[in-house]
Amino acid sequence: MGEIYVVWSNEHSAWWGPDRRGYNTHLTHAGRYTRDEALWICTRARGGREFHSNPTEVPVPLRDAEQFWPDADLEAQHRFFAEQRKIEARREEREMAEWEASHD
Structure with a gap:
């Protein structure tokens, strides 16, 4: 098995729980995911990362x-x-x- 990942939720200020269920503020209780699983979660959460915006979910190596x-x-x-x-x-x-000022 490859490196283990956890997923941080900027939206909830917590770690994703095991099996993609719930959130937890304690790392010891965070779900453990493969890199591919963590990336899958992060690219699909809330429609995925939008251009020029902070991602709502972030994969982090454990x-x-x-x-x-x-x-x-x-x-x-x-x-x-x-x-x-x-x-x-x-x-x-x-x-x-700036955008509004440039379109006046």
Whole structure:
């Protein structure tokens, strides 16, 4: 078997559960997937990734997730992704304002 993946949901700020059911904030309870399964989930979630938008779901190798987001650091993980969503929202607002200004 190849490398094991977990899937992070930006929409739910949690890991996908086992068998593609539910979400869990603890990595130890996240579903384990092959790379192909993780990519399948991420490309089909909410219609797939749209051009110039952050993906709603992200495949992460388990060994990387264990290194970067241990369960003990869960609050830091939530703060990080919340800040990323704010940054993306500000970027989208700037792009919309620039577009509107160019079409006046």
